[in-house]
Amino acid sequence: MSSDALPESSKSDSPESAVPLSDPAARAGGILEIDLSALAANWQRLVAESAPAEASAVVKADAYGLGVAEAAPALWQAGARTFFVAQLDEALTLRALLPQARIYVLNGLMAGAEADYPAHDLRPVLNSLEELGRWRQTLGARPHPAALQIDSGMSRLGLEARELARLASEPQRAAGLEITHLMSHLASADVPGSPQSEQQLAEFLAARQTLAAALGPAGASLANSAGVFLGPAYRFDLTRPGSALYGINPTPGRSNPMRQVVRLKGKILQLREIDPLRGVGYGASWRAQGPTRIATVAVGYADGYLRSLSNSGEALVGGHKAPVVGRVSMDLITLDVTAVPEAAARPGTFAELLGPDLPVDTVGDAAGTIGYEILTSLGRRYHRVYRGGAA
Ligand SMILES: *Cc1c(COP(=O)(O)O)cnc(C)c1O
Numbered sequence: 001m002s003s004d005a006l007p008e009s010s011k012s013d014s015p016e017s018a019v020p021l022s023d024p025a026a027r028a029g030g031i032l033e034i035d036l037s038a039l040a041a042n043w044q045r046l047v048a049e050s051a052p053a054e055a056s057a058v059v060k061a062d063a064y065g066l067g068v069a070e071a072a073p074a075l076w077q078a079g080a081r082t083f084f085v086a087q088l089d090e091a092l093t094l095r096a097l098l099p100q101a102r103i104y105v106l107n108g109l110m111a112g113a114e115a116d117y118p119a120h121d122l123r124p125v126l127n128s129l130e131e132l133g134r135w136r137q138t139l140g141a142r143p144h145p146a147a148l149q150i151d152s153g154m155s156r157l158g159l160e161a162r163e164l165a166r167l168a169s170e171p172q173r174a175a176g177l178e179i180t181h182l183m184s185h186l187a188s189a190d191v192p193g194s195p196q197s198e199q200q201l202a203e204f205l206a207a208r209q210t211l212a213a214a215l216g217p218a219g220a221s222l223a224n225s226a227g228v229f230l231g232p233a234y235r236f237d238l239t240r241p242g243s244a245l246y247g248i249n250p251t252p253g254r255s256n257p258m259r260q261v262v263r264l265k266g267k268i269l270q271l272r273e274i275d276p277l278r279g280v281g282y283g284a285s286w287r288a289q290g291p292t293r294i295a296t297v298a299v300g301y302a303d304g305y306l307r308s309l310s311n312s313g314e315a316l317v318g319g320h321k322a323p324v325v326g327r328v329s330m331d332l333i334t335l336d337v338t339a340v341p342e343a344a345a346r347p348g349t350f351a352e353l354l355g356p357d358l359p360v361d362t363v364g365d366a367a368g369t370i371g372y373e374i375l376t377s378l379g380r381r382y383h384r385v386y387r388g389g390a391a
Pocket of ligand 1: 060
């Protein structure tokens with residue numbers, strides 16, 4: 001999606017349309033820079049960490065909010081050949097971008113849309129015996145690759161234990177199917193030392209044994225980003241990192257081995273000096289304790305700058321910390337820039353809201369959420385700039 005796309009009405013041949021618009025960066029309230037070189041470097045890091053298993057790339061939810069149209073080709077260029085998305089429509093979008101990629105649909109085989117998978121060379125992650133049966137009916141005699149997911153403790157998607165036992169005793173249910181991987185998903189890979197990861201690994205290994213006859217030579221896939229860093233036992237044949245590609249720390253509690261991919265800059269619109277006890281923002285939820293300088297920045301919750309960052313977020317202005325004071329409103333935030341040199345905080349200069357010195361995980365913490373939600377909430381009003389990569 002181009003950020004300077006105009007609504008249909010402004011593209012008409014009305015007299016106004018003859019006037020060329022100014023630079024989109026000058027018009028925008030926020031500028032989102034996405035570093036495709038950092039994305040490629042993160043990919044290489046995950047390839048090295050996954051080896052000898054293949055690393056895939058999870059690009060669901062518009063590549064975690066970064067823009068799949070730019071991220072997927074950059075990942076392909078870096079060497080990624082296997083991709084995962086959540087939804088069938090995401091897979092169709094990705095197919096148009098990457099004609100040669102292996103594309104898996106995590107959410108499974110959508111009823112009523114079965115024919116789209118073989119027609120566009122897409123691979124469902126089959127999540128139940130019912131889906132397995134429908135997939136066989138769809139294919140008839142023409143085999144087409146798919147993955148099969150078992151529930152090893154997430155209680156969300158995949159075959160349950162009794163379905164697993166049923167498939168083991170009725171292996172003809174999978175006869176003639178090309179199951180590339182048996183897979184499952186870890187619930188607590190990002191919790192250091194969680195016993196749940198070991199329990200899921202044990203269940204997954206047992207399921208492989210149980211299904212060995214039914215599935216034949218299928219590979220195996222268990223690890224998400226954090227799972228890759230749990231050690232070789234978790235990597236099997238194919239790893240499925242998503243978040244780490246985009247800069248989220250896959251080793252919580254330890255230093256982040258990944259590079260930051262996004263930088264978000266909000267434009268300072270105005271500055272004002274306020275007196276002690278004067279309120280800032282809706283509900284006057286913050287009051288100045290002494291003479292205070294406030295910078296108003298043109299980014300708000302409508303841009304995905306979460307309202308829970310009210311009085312808890314932090315920005316960098318000219319490299320100096322500037323706390324978010326008062327409530328985040330729809331289109332604006334207010335920063336305390338009293339400690340920032342005046343030259344750095346002027347109308348037209350930028351407050352950094354995300355970036356190498358303000359990682360997504362830190363902002364997620366401040367918002368009472370996780371970096372994943374910060375990235376997938378990134379708004380559509382930003383002027384997006386893609387740097388590096390092949391383009
Ligand atoms: C989203 C997802 C992934 C990627 O997880 P990250 O934690 O972002 O690396 C892998 N596997 C499944 C099944 C997923 O849903």
